[in-house]
Every structure is written in structure tokens, then in C-alpha cells.
Amino acid sequence: MAESSTAVPPEQRQRTARVLAAASQQELAELWHSWPQKPQVEYLRGPESGLVMVQGRVGGTGDRFNLGEATVTRATVTLNAEGEESTGTAYVLGSYPEHAGLAAIFDALLNSSQRKRAMAEIITVLEQRQNTREAARRADARSTVVDFFTVARENDGGEGDQDE
Amino acid sequence: MYVAVKGGEKAIANAHALLAQRGSGQEDSGESAAQERIASRQLRGQMGVLVSRVMNEGSLYDPNLAAKALLQAQGDVLEAVTLLRSYRTTLPRFGATVALDTGALPPERRISATFKDLPGGQQLGATFDYTHRLLAERLQVSEIPKDTEEEDDAAPGTMPRITDLLGHGSLVEPDHPEDWADEDPGDLTREPTTFPMTRPERLQALARGDEGFLLSLGYSTQRGFGNTHPFAGEVRVGEVEVLFEPAEIGYEVPIGRIEITECQMVNQFVGSAEKPPQFTRGYGLSFGRAERKAMSMALVDRALRSEEFGERRISPAQDEEFVISHADNVQAAGFVEHLKLPHYVDFQAELVLLRQLNAEFEGSEDAG
Numbered sequence: 001m002a003e004s005s006t007a008v009p010p011e012q013r014q015r016t017a018r019v020l021a022a023a024s025q026q027e028l029a030e031l032w033h034s035w036p037q038k039p040q041v042e043y044l045r046g047p048e049s050g051l052v053m054v055q056g057r058v059g060g061t062g063d064r065f066n067l068g069e070a071t072v073t074r075a076t077v078t079l080n081a082e083g084e085e086s087t088g089t090a091y092v093l094g095s096y097p098e099h100a101g102l103a104a105i106f107d108a109l110l111n112s113s114q115r116k117r118a119m120a121e122i123i124t125v126l127e128q129r130q131n132t133r134e135a136a137r138r139a140d141a142r143s144t145v146v147d148f149f150t151v152a153r154e155n156d157g158g159e160g161d162q163d164e
Numbered sequence: 165m166y167v168a169v170k171g172g173e174k175a176i177a178n179a180h181a182l183l184a185q186r187g188s189g190q191e192d193s194g195e196s197a198a199q200e201r202i203a204s205r206q207l208r209g210q211m212g213v214l215v216s217r218v219m220n221e222g223s224l225y226d227p228n229l230a231a232k233a234l235l236q237a238q239g240d241v242l243e244a245v246t247l248l249r250s251y252r253t254t255l256p257r258f259g260a261t262v263a264l265d266t267g268a269l270p271p272e273r274r275i276s277a278t279f280k281d282l283p284g285g286q287q288l289g290a291t292f293d294y295t296h297r298l299l300a301e302r303l304q305v306s307e308i309p310k311d312t313e314e315e316d317d318a319a320p321g322t323m324p325r326i327t328d329l330l331g332h333g334s335l336v337e338p339d340h341p342e343d344w345a346d347e348d349p350g351d352l353t354r355e356p357t358t359f360p361m362t363r364p365e366r367l368q369a370l371a372r373g374d375e376g377f378l379l380s381l382g383y384s385t386q387r388g389f390g391n392t393h394p395f396a397g398e399v400r401v402g403e404v405e406v407l408f409e410p411a412e413i414g415y416e417v418p419i420g421r422i423e424i425t426e427c428q429m430v431n432q433f434v435g436s437a438e439k440p441p442q443f444t445r446g447y448g449l450s451f452g453r454a455e456r457k458a459m460s461m462a463l464v465d466r467a468l469r470s471e472e473f474g475e476r477r478i479s480p481a482q483d484e485e486f487v488i489s490h491a492d493n494v495q496a497a498g499f500v501e502h503l504k505l506p507h508y509v510d511f512q513a514e515l516v517l518l519r520q521l522n523a524e525f526e527g528s529e530d531a532g
Contacts, residue, residue, distance in 0.1 A: 010415045018405070018418035051252060052408055052419070053260040053351070054225060056449045058363060059428065060325045062339030064263045065349045065364035067371050067449055069252055070225035070406065072419060091258075091408055093420030095226060140308050141272045144288040148280055 008111060016110055016123050020103040021092050023126045028102035031122050039081030039112075041105055047075040047097035073100035079108045086112035167509035187238040204231040216423075216452025217241060221493055222248030223353075223372040225422050225451050242497045249494055262407035262416050266426050266449070267325045271402030276326050278395045278430060284323035289401055290453075326398040327428045327445065336430060336443045359485045366468055366488060370461045371450060373491030379456060381481040382463030390467045390479030393432035394446065400426045401453055425450050427458035431466050434473045444473060 008016075020028070032038075051069040058065060073096055076089045088108025092100045109118040189200055208215055208231040218230040222245045230248060237243035273289025276282055288294075330336040340346075349364035361369070370378060385392055403423050407416040427448035435441030446466025448458035467481040480486055490496060 013413075014415075014417050021418055021420040049255055051224075051255045051257045052406075053257060054406065054422070055260050055263040055349070056266070056367075057263045057339070058367060059327060059339040059445055059447045060266055060426070061328070063349065063362075063364050064346065065367040065371075066260070066351050066353075067264070067368070068220070068223040068225060068451060069257070069353075070261075070422060071229065071255070072258060072408070074258065074410070076412075089410065089412060091410055091417065091419040093225075093406060093422065095228065137272070138270060141270070141287060141289055143308055144273075144291075145285040146288055148286065 008115075013107075013110075016107065016119075017090070017103075019123050019126045019130065020090060020106055022130050023099075023103075025096050025099040025102070027126065027129075028099060028106070031125070032102055032105065035109075035121075037081070039079040039084075039109075042078045042080065043075065043101070044078055044087065045074070045076040047073050047100040047104075049073050049095050049097070052093075071095045073097055075100040075104040077101070077104045077108050079105065079112060081112070081114075084112060169506045169508070183238075187235075202235060204228060204235055207231040207234055213453050214241070216425075216450070216454045217375060217457070218244045218248060219451045220454055220457055221245040221372055221374060222252075224248045224252050227452070242493050246494050246497070258410070259408065261419075262409065264404050264406070264424065264449075266400065266404055266424065267323070267328065269402060269404055269421075270323055271400045273401040274323050274398065276396070276398045278397050279326060279329075282326060282329070287323075323400075325400070325428065327430070330397075330430075330443070337434075337445055357488070359488070360471075361484060361488065363465075363469070366484065367447065367449070367461075367465060369488045369491060370448075370464055373461070373488075374493035374496070375454070375457045375460065377491055377493070377496075378460035378464050381467070381487060382460035384479065385463050385467045385481045390470065390477075390482045392444075392446070392463070392466045394429045394463055394466065395431070396459065397428040397430035397445075398426070399428075399455060399459070401455065423452050425452065425454045425458040427455070427462040429459070429462035429466055444469070 050072055052072050054067045054070050055064045056067045057063065070093055072091055072093050074089070074091045075097070076087065078085060078087045086108045088104045088106065088111055090100050090103030090107050092103055106118060106122055109115070109122070205228075208227045211231075211234075212227075214234065215227050215230045218234055218241060219225050219227065221241070222230065222233070224230070226248075229251065230244065233244035233247040233251075234241075237247060270284075271287070271289070273291060274284065274287050276286065280286070327336055327339075349368070350362060352365060352368050357369075384390070386394070401423070403421040405418050405421050408419045409416040425448075429446035429448070431444045431446060433441040433443050444466065446462040446464075446469070448461030448463075448465065450458045450461065464481055464487060467479070468484050468487060470477050470482040475482070477483065
């Protein structure tokens with residue numbers, strides 16, 4: 001009934017879904033553990049496993065083709081706290097029912113009056129960790145940038161674009 | 165013809181128990197073996213390339229399941245692939261993802277054999293290239309030195325696909341014509357295989373095809389059996405975000421990341437009365453770290469486009485039906501290996517016929 005009058009805009013939800021999907025199951029479990037005054041959780045659906053067909057594009061931007069499937073787990077929950085009801089849904093790659101369940105719970109919190117707190121204490125915290133990890137991985141990758149130089153004479157004819 | 169047999173339950177159960185024992189490592193290491201079983205987590209972390217291969221040919225991205233399948237199969241890749249293929253049939257499909265944007269996230273590895281100076285640079289990433297291929301006494305993990313000299317270039321996130329860069333000069337054939345409907349691709353797991361296939365259907369078949377088979381076919385094109393003069397325009401390995409649009413949400417949301425390997429082959433040019441000469445292309449895309457697979461796939465993809473470019477079809481790699489019908493190793497292994505199942509009735513019939521022919525032969529000799 002209280003399916004939010006304050007609908008979260010898509011780009012906000014995309015951001016939080018990204019962060020919740022990228023978190024580890026353990027991180028989510030710890031954050032949920034330390035969340036005070038937990039609302040009642042009711043699973044409307046799942047967590048249940050299934051598949052998505054991953055599509056690519058020929059050449060990167062051409063026709064779509066089916067690359068292969070990937071496992072995905074989804075869950076939908078309803079939270080009940082002092083008369084306030086909110087629902088949340090999560091889809092997470094892999095076969096981690098607990099991960100999807102927790103992500104759905106946090107999604108429901110983000111759809112409730114607790115949104116502000118959930119953003120500050122869950123999403124921002126996770127996002128910062130993910131950014132740090134990402135930056136470190138990126139730095140490692142960037143350390144392998146190579147500058148080859150050609151030993152043989154390069155393009156005798158100058159800067160022409162026709163190699164023969 | 166195969167005629168079924170029955171019985172042998174006890175022997176079969178014992179054979180499976182023996183199989184489990186052979187895979188337990190007990191013979192090697194004695195009584196402490198129970199503690200030494202490899203965890204699938206270890207396999208996933210330390211044999212990532214093997215896990216990728218199982219995911220590709222099993223056509224299912226799930227490193228945990230692939231690692232488990234490999235352990236159960238005692239390292240038999242095709243058995244593990246078969247396990248994944250059967251497992252997937254037990255799950256419902258929620259839908260298709262938004263097509264991956266392979267250029268969106270900065271890759272771990274991105275090299276080009278054709279362009280030395282490209283935006284973002286040549287980034288080797290984790291690669292076996294340039295290793296000395298010497299067997300090490302002991303595996304070591306060395307620290308990656310932190311680069312203190314300079315912080316990265318201005319726009320760190322961007323590593324455009326090389327083919328997109330070339331495309332602007334129109335020296336390379338575009339990914340799609342200007343009037344283009346972006347049609348839904350056919351799905352080989354849902355529809356019967358018919359020839360000729362569309363290129364998207366072919367790519368699906370190649371993506372799940374046997375790496376060894378595609379490698380050999382790709383190699384054959386290089387040696388002259390359907391020469392296409394390939395250059396590795398770009399090889400890219402890294403994570404990409406997967407977006408999915410659940411009906412109940414109504415718009416696409418990120419559901420996680422997967423690691424992929426992409427190869428853009430740039431091949432000899434083709435021109436016509438209507439079009440100026442352009443480089444043609446072959447494309448390879450695979451799950452995980454699977455560079456050889458992606459490269460082979462790209463070579464074979466290009467070879468299979470011979471008809472499109474009016475090239476003479478004279479080599480196996482150019483024959484769509486031959487390539488696609490024999491690329492699937494679950495089908496191939498099934499048909500080859502069924503030969504070892506009891507064919508007693510079948511063989512008996514041959515035996516009777518042969519005896520009869522022999523008797524007739526001897527009879528005619530006696531008469532003569």
C-alpha cells in the first residue's frame with residue numbers, strides 16, 4: 001500500500017543497486033547486523049536463483065548476440081516498522097541467496113523514511129570502500145603500461161597513412 | 165543401432181565409488197588426505213584461466229559453480245562443461261541483459277598490435293606474454309612497485325575501443341549500416357539450428373565452442389586455408405558492468421560485474437563499386453580471462469564471413485555448417501564417447517553377417 005509516494009529516481013536507484021551488487025555478502029551482513037531497530041522483514045519472493053542471458057554486440061557496437069548465460073539471484077522483501085511498510089527488490093549476479101536478500105532489505109530501507117540514514121551509513125560507506133579498492137586495482141593495472149618503440153625504420157615515406 | 169542393456173547396478177555403483185576415491189588424492193598423500201582436498205574457492209582463485217574456459221564452453225558465467233564442476237570432474241574440462249550445461253537447465257531464465265558495453269569501464273589489459281600510440285596507452289595487465297616460459301621451482305608473488313613518477317593522464321577512465329577510433333576515418337568497416345534496426349538476436353539454446361545462420365547466431369555458437377577446435381581452425385586460416393590477413397587490432401581484458409531491466413522495476417539496473425576478454429581482429433580490405441576499400445573485421449568475446457579463445461573466435465568469425473565479401477569458399481574454416489556443427493564439445497564428446505557403451509546387439513548383427521559372408525566365400529572356393 002505504501003509503495004512509495006516518494007518514488008526514487010532511476011539514476012539514484014541505479015547507483016544504490018550498483019553499490020549493493022558490488023558489496024560482498026559479508027559486508028552486507030555486518031552492516032545489517034549493526035543496523036539498529038531492525039524492521040520486520042518479510043520475503044515476498046525468493047531469494048531465488050535463475051539465469052540472465054548476457055548479450056554482447058558484434059564488434060562492440062553492432063548487432064546484439066547471445067554471449068552466454070550468467071547465474072543471478074533475486075529477492076523481494078517487505079519491511080514493517082511502526083506502521084510504515086516499504087518494499088525492496090534486488091537482482092545480484094551469482095548464486096548468493098543471502099547477498100540478494102540483504103540487498104533487497106537495504107533497497108527497501110532506501111524506499112522508506114530511513115532513506116537518508118541508509119544512504120549515509122550503508123551506501124556511502126560501501127561506495128567509498130569500493131572506490132578505494134577500484135583505485136588500487138587500477139593503479140596496479142596502470143603500472144603495466146608499456147611504451148614500445150619500433151626498432152626498424154618507421155614509415156619511410158614520413159607520416160603517411162599508407163603502409164604498403 | 166544402439167540397443168539398451170540393463171543390470172550391473174552394483175558394479176556401476178562400485179565404479180563410481182572408485183572414481184570418487186581416485187579424485188580424493190588419497191593415493192598420493194596417504195592418510196592426511198582428508199585435509200588436503202582442494203577447496204573450490206582455491207581453484208577459482210588460483211586457476212582462473214581454467215575456470216574461465218569451463219564457463220565459456222559451459223556457456224554459464226559463475227566462477228564458483230565452474231570451480232566446483234572442475235573439482236567434481238577431477239579436472240576433466242569437458243565433463244565440467246557438461247555439468248554446467250546440465251545445471252543451467254534446472255534454472256529459470258529471468259530475461260536478457262542489456263548488451264554489454266565493453267568500452268565503458270577501464271580494462272585491466274588493453275593492447276593493440278596495430279597501433280603503437282593509442283589513447284590510454286598499451287596496458288599489458290596480467291599476461292603470460294613476455295614471460296620466459298621456464299618452469300619455476302616455486303611460485304612467487306612479487307610486489308607491484310608503486311608508480312611514483314607521474315599520476316595518470318588527464319582522462320584516466322577512457323580507453324576507447326580501437327575500432328571506434330579507426331571507424332571515424334572509415335578505413336574500417338563500420339559495426340552496422342546506417343539504417344539499422346538493432347534486431348533481437350536468435351538464440352541457439354531456444355531455437356533449432358538451421359543454416360545459413362546470421363552472424364549473431366554464429367557468434368553465440370563460437371562463444372560456446374571448443375577452444376581447441378577454434379584455435380586449430382583459426383590457425384588453419386593463418387596457414388593459408390582461407391587466408392584473411394589478420395592483425396590483432398585490439399585485445400582487451402577487464403570487468404564490465406551488467407545491466408538488467410526487471411519488469412517489476414521498469415528500467416535497467418546494475419546487477420554486478422563480470423570479467424570478459426574481447427578481441428577485435430582487423431583483416432585485409434575489401435572494396436566494391438559502391439564502397440571504397442576498407443579493412444574488414446572479425447570479433448571475439450568471451451567470459452573471464454580467455455585470450456586465446458577470443459582471438460581464435462575472431463579469426464573464425466572473419467573466415468565465416470567469406471560469402472558476405474564474395475570470397476572463394478575453399479577451406480574448412482570458411483564452411484559454416486562444418487565449423488558450427490563440430491564446435492560444440494558437449495555434442496562432440498557425447499557422440500564420440502557413446503561408442504564405448506555396450507553395442508553388443510549391434511556388433512552381433514555384424515558378426516553374423518561376416519560369418520555368413522565367410523561361409524559363402526569358402527563355399528565358393530570349395531566349388532571352384
